[in-house]
Amino acid sequence: MAQVQKNFGSHKALKGVDLEVREGEFFTLLGPSGCGKTTLLRIIAGLELPDSGHVFLGGRDITRLPAAKRQVNTVFQSYALFPHLNTFENVAFGLKARQTENSEVRRRVGEKLEMMSLGGLERRYPHQLSGGQKQRVALARALVNEPDILLLDEPMSALDAHLRAQVQEELRRLQRELKQTFILVTHDQDEAMVVSDRLAVMRDGLVEQVGEPREVYSKPRNQFVAEFLGAANIIAARRDGGRVMTSLGSFDLSAAPQWDEGRLAIRPERILLGQAPAGDPNWIQAKVSEAIYRGQSLDVWLAPAQGPADDYRLRVRTQSKEPLRPGDQVSLFFPPEDLVALDHA
Amino acid sequence: MTPGQNQPPEKQTPAHGGPPLMKPSPGEEPGPGLVTWYGGIHRQRDLRLKGSALLGPGLAWLLIFLAIPCSGLVILSFARRGDFGDIHWIWNLDNYKRLLGYGLFGWTPDHLIILGRSLLVGLVSTLICILLAYPLTFYIATRPPKTRNWLLLLLVVPFWTNVVVRTYGWLLVLSPQLPPARIAAFFGFIETGAPLFPGSFATYLGLVSTFLPFMALPLYSSLERLDWELLEAARDLYASRWQVFTQAILPQTRPGLTVGVIVTFIPAMAMFVVTDLLGGARYMLIGNLIQNQFSTSRDWPFGAALCLALMALTMIGLMLYRRWGDPRDKNEKSGGAAP
Numbered sequence: 075m076a077q078v079q080k081n082f083g084s085h086k087a088l089k090g091v092d093l094e095v096r097e098g099e100f101f102t103l104l105g106p107s108g109c110g111k112t113t114l115l116r117i118i119a120g121l122e123l124p125d126s127g128h129v130f131l132g133g134r135d136i137t138r139l140p141a142a143k144r145q146v147n148t149v150f151q152s153y154a155l156f157p158h159l160n161t162f163e164n165v166a167f168g169l170k171a172r173q174t175e176n177s178e179v180r181r182r183v184g185e186k187l188e189m190m191s192l193g194g195l196e197r198r199y200p201h202q203l204s205g206g207q208k209q210r211v212a213l214a215r216a217l218v219n220e221p222d223i224l225l226l227d228e229p230m231s232a233l234d235a236h237l238r239a240q241v242q243e244e245l246r247r248l249q250r251e252l253k254q255t256f257i258l259v260t261h262d263q264d265e266a267m268v269v270s271d272r273l274a275v276m277r278d279g280l281v282e283q284v285g286e287p288r289e290v291y292s293k294p295r296n297q298f299v300a301e302f303l304g305a306a307n308i309i310a311a312r313r314d315g316g317r318v319m320t321s322l323g324s325f326d327l328s329a330a331p332q333w334d335e336g337r338l339a340i341r342p343e344r345i346l347l348g349q350a351p352a353g354d355p356n357w358i359q360a361k362v363s364e365a366i367y368r369g370q371s372l373d374v375w376l377a378p379a380q381g382p383a384d385d386y387r388l389r390v391r392t393q394s395k396e397p398l399r400p401g402d403q404v405s406l407f408f409p410p411e412d413l414v415a416l417d418h419a
Numbered sequence: 420m421t422p423g424q425n426q427p428p429e430k431q432t433p434a435h436g437g438p439p440l441m442k443p444s445p446g447e448e449p450g451p452g453l454v455t456w457y458g459g460i461h462r463q464r465d466l467r468l469k470g471s472a473l474l475g476p477g478l479a480w481l482l483i484f485l486a487i488p489c490s491g492l493v494i495l496s497f498a499r500r501g502d503f504g505d506i507h508w509i510w511n512l513d514n515y516k517r518l519l520g521y522g523l524f525g526w527t528p529d530h531l532i533i534l535g536r537s538l539l540v541g542l543v544s545t546l547i548c549i550l551l552a553y554p555l556t557f558y559i560a561t562r563p564p565k566t567r568n569w570l571l572l573l574l575v576v577p578f579w580t581n582v583v584v585r586t587y588g589w590l591l592v593l594s595p596q597l598p599p600a601r602i603a604a605f606f607g608f609i610e611t612g613a614p615l616f617p618g619s620f621a622t623y624l625g626l627v628s629t630f631l632p633f634m635a636l637p638l639y640s641s642l643e644r645l646d647w648e649l650l651e652a653a654r655d656l657y658a659s660r661w662q663v664f665t666q667a668i669l670p671q672t673r674p675g676l677t678v679g680v681i682v683t684f685i686p687a688m689a690m691f692v693v694t695d696l697l698g699g700a701r702y703m704l705i706g707n708l709i710q711n712q713f714s715t716s717r718d719w720p721f722g723a724a725l726c727l728a729l730m731a732l733t734m735i736g737l738m739l740y741r742r743w744g745d746p747r748d749k750n751e752k753s754g755g756a757a758p
Contacts, residue, residue, distance in 0.1 A: 119651075119655060120654075120655075121651050121654065121655070140654070141651070141654040141655050142654050142655075142656075142657045142658060142659065143657075146655075147655055147656065148651075148652070148655045150648050150651070150652055151648075152648055154646070154648040154649050154651065154652035155652075156649060156652070156653075156666060156667070156670070157670070158670040159666075167653075167656045167658075167666070168656035168657050171656055171657040171658045171659070171662055172657050215656070216655075219656070219657075
């Protein structure tokens with residue numbers, strides 16, 4: 075069991091972070107730029123010292139252990155391949171620095187190059203490789219050392235969108251096969267959803283929520299998480315007995331809110347379009363103001379019959395095959411289990 | 420994972436395996452303005468006319484100030500000194516024989532020793548400069564930008580003073596009355612009341628202090644653009660401090676180091692002012708010897724032969740350095756330019 079825990083204060087980059095990453099899982103640190111996720115990664119790598127707090131690896135305190143003595147390897151954002159070394163020498167770097175026997179180096183490097191489909195490129199120098207190839211060399215260079223944790227610092231940011239989607243799936247498959255612990259840093263929520271077993275959403279040096287992608291997406295703890303992980307409709311609300319009153323109407327929730335006054339969130343694809351008499355619980359009337367056809371779905375902006383402001387729009391994503399035109403009147407259903415009461419933070 | 424299987428063909432680099440032959444970068448291409456002003460070069464004739472017009476001044480400079488004087492030296496070196504320091508145009512190899520030690524009184528190694536000593540002094544002072552310049556420039560390059568400029572200014576300030584004046588300054592500093600000589604005397608390195616010159620210590624002090632900026636400035640320009648992520652990658656891959664230096668810092672700073680070595684080694688080999696004042700009689704270097712031939716001895720032909728010997732020696736030194744340099748240097752340089 076690899077336990078990584080951290081708390082530290084003083085420095086503003088990270089204001090006391092507690093995290094536990096389990097052995098063999100694909101964990102993602104997700105957040106906007108400047109949230110401290112890269113700093114956290116560098117602390118795990120040993121490239122930065124925390125001002126306070128501790129890092130544990132498998133029960134051992136490694137906070138002050140230099141990077142060169144940690145069984146942790148990193149895939150850097152710009153890959154940081156040694157320009158004067160060819161592919162083979164780059165991948166062999168870590169093994170050679172640890173005085174591994176030559177035959178062993180050849181065997182293990184060959185194995186990893188094979189695994190990464192880099193066979194035949196051994197003699198190429200980094201500047202003779204494409205972006206995707208460089209990335210695979212960087213991965214091979216880290217993995218060949220069989221680290222306890224593989225750290226990935228936004229490794230996909232330099233690839234074009236098409237290649238990125240592919241690499242994400244491959245990275246996930248690779249991690250499943252190797253059963254090694256991977257920690258990825260990214261600001262791309264789709265990427266985090268695709269690859270992670272669990273993820274941590276970070277903001278301003280704090281962890282906002284940790285959990286499986288499904289859980290964090292469908293039950294965001296607060297407005298930041300709700301809006302950072304995909305789109306969300308946010309509605310101000312007030313508790314009234316067993317129900318919740320909003321300017322749109324009153325709603326039943328499957329999980330009652332902890333507060334008397336706060337906010338609700340619902341994902342655009344969870345709101346259902348249909349026909350029902352006005353006044354039924356969780357049904358409201360609205361008028362289509364804009365409909366955007368996106369191929370796999372139809373995004374509709376709706377003006378509710380009564381709302382907090384004249385320009386308040388609800389966002390609904392539907393699979394409806396019927397065309398919707400601006401001005402059409404529709405009824406909307408808010409399923410009680412999909413309405414999430416948000417914390418104030 | 421098998422990343423290659425269902426992947427679009429990635430952009431391939433040239434099949435010859437070497438770096439791309441031509442690598443146009445945004446900075447290299449002449450802007451349309453320049454082409455309009457100067458006219459494009461499309462035909463062989465344009466190239467000959469307009470190209471030579473551009474090359475002309477540089478070539479003329481080299482011809483007048485390098486090729487002609489050097490040819491003069493070569494011719495002169497085969498002539499003979501007259502009795503009154505004049506030049507007799509009698510072609511012979513006497514100067515070179517004398518250089519190798521064959522004189523009126525049989526063979527002596529004197530001149531060869533001076534040549535060897537010059538080579539050694541040049542190499543050692545270059546080496547000391549490298550050892551001092553790395554930590555110095557590393558320190559400067561890691562300061563905040565404003566501090567950096569101040570420190571660089573301090574490094575360059577000595578340039579504003581003539582080397583003769585600076586060397587006399589050292590004579591003063593090393594004089595018997597001042598702390599350096601007193602401390603040295605206290606520990607028994609020199610006799611009490613003696614100055615710290617002449618000698619090898621004073622010579623190297625003078626040479627290193629003169630040439631350190633020549634080494635430090637080009638090295639700084641390389642260190643300033645250092646890719647720190649490579650250092651971190653090396654640390655991450657278990658490299659020791661020494662390995663971080665040889666694998667991550669040295670390859671990145673080699674262009675600056677090369678320039679530094681060239682601009683330090685060549686003048687250090689030929690330096691005569693510093694060695695004259697601080698080295699004393701024991702430290703006769705080839706620079707002093709040449710100076711003597713052209714001034715006191717008035718033996719210009721022999722002086723010319725010595726000059727050529729010095730040039731040859733310098734070339735050998737630089738060739739050795741190139742040999743030591745990584746044979747994959749070219750790969751490296753084009754690699755550094757890749758995005």
